Amino acid sequence: MTSTSVKNNNLLPPGLVSNLQQVLSKKNGDNSNKNNDDDNVSNSEAESKESDSVEPAEPSSSTSVSDASEAVDTSKPVVLVTNGDGIDSPGLVFLVEALVREGLYNVHVCAPQSDKSVSGHSVTLQETVAVSSTEINGSTAFEVSGTPVDCVSLALSGALFSWSKPLLVISGINRGSSCGHHMFYSGVVAGAREALICxxxxxxxxxxxxxxxxxxxxxCIPLINAAIRDIEKGVFPKSCSLNIEIPTSPLTNKGFKLTKQSMWRSTPNWLAVSANRYPAGHFMSNQQSLGLQLAQLGRDASAAGAARRLNTQKKHVEIESVGVAGKSDSNRVKKYFRLEFMDKEQEETEEDLDFRALENGY
Incomplete structure (x- = not known):
């Protein structure tokens, strides 16, 4: 494994860098002894950067769903896992199963039921969020109809689990990367950020x-174990979130490198699509009896109104609701667009930037 590079980077405290480097070096050395014929295999890679420090805010909840939570083994630290790709993402499943196999943690999962990878730091307001229990071997898991931020906020509120503050929140593993400005769109980054805020x-x-x-x-497992050990010892930096980017072919990477956040971004490309998204002909072809049903309903309503007028002796105005004339749509123009992101050439040339490190195999 190549040596850790910290040139021009003061984002992480020296103690944390040293601890991570020791873990990575030890794991690399252990595997070298087991695989003497494979000098190119590196068992630790990542590109990490610390998010801005924030003041913690404690989540709160008025109720606790005790019957939805399993008893927690207090001898093991609680680790919460979420993501942006959704509960069925193989990245999340593989990570949770690996954490369970470690046998060191109480692993709890609270993740979106569908892909929310570009939801940013959005939350669900004025709508009900549905939560369903699900199974990921060895963990206590729930899928949520909301965003990654909803998942973390709910999990830390005490309303879903019997605990309200895990030792560590892990967001991922997600597909793709969140380098540069992509972090502002990223749901998986927002999940980690919400934990940091709390x-x-x-x-x-x-x-x-x-x-x-x-x-x-x-x-990633050695990095997670190292971070948890530092948290338990009280030496993990407060108000810290580590952003770990992993390149293709992780086992043949060049090593572990600390980077700076770049200004990298993709160009948004809005494409005009057909204005007639739901052709009336296509809809009516599947609803051949709909016209007859509407006509029958209209006749029934008129007959009922006439009967009421004949049977009452009171002098009042009878208002029969047979339809409301809306505003004319003749002057309204509706268009439809679909957003795609296009990669653009990046002008930044520094080698210690996040996306450059990934391109170079770190």
Missing amino acids: GVPSLKKDESQENDFKDAVSV
Whole structure:
């Protein structure tokens, strides 16, 4: 494994850098003894950066769903896992199963039921959020109809689990990367950020290729264990979130490198699509009896109104609701667009930037 590079980077405290480097070096050395014929395999890779420090805010809840939570083994620290790709993402499943196999943690999962990878730091207001229990071997898991931020906020509120403050929140492993300005769109980054806002240390992880998820998990487990040991010892920096980006082919990476956040971004490209998204002909072809049903309903309503008028002796105005004339749509123009992001050439040339490190195999 190549040596850790911290040139021009003062984002992480020296103690944390040293601890991570020791873990990575030890793991690399252990595997070298087991695999003398494979000098190119590196078992630790990542690109990390610390988010801005914030003042923690404690979440609150008026109720507790005790019957939805399993008893927690207090001898083991609680680790909460969420993501942006959704509860069925292989990245999340592989990570949770690996954490359970470690046998060191109470692993709890609270993740979106569908893909919310570009939801940013959005929350669900004025709508009910549905929560359903699900199974991921060895963990206590729930899927949520909301965003990653909803998931973390709900989990830390005490309303869903019997605890309200885990030792660590892990957000990921997500597909793709969150380098540069992409972090502002990223739901997985927002999940880690929400934990940080609530005063809980967090790790966020991305992997470029879905078929590398298992290797990415094996690379990340030593980092997770090192972070948890530091948290338990009280030496993990307060108000800290680590952003870990993993390149393709994680097991043959060049090593572990600390980077600076770049200004990298993709160009939004809005494409005009057909204005007639739901052709009336297509709809009516599947509803051949709908016209007859509406006509029958109209006749029934008129007959009922006439009967009421004949049977009453009171002098009042009878108002029969047979339809409301809306505003004319003749002058209204409706258009439809679909957003796509296009990669653009980046002008930044510094080698210690996040996306450059990924491109170079770190």
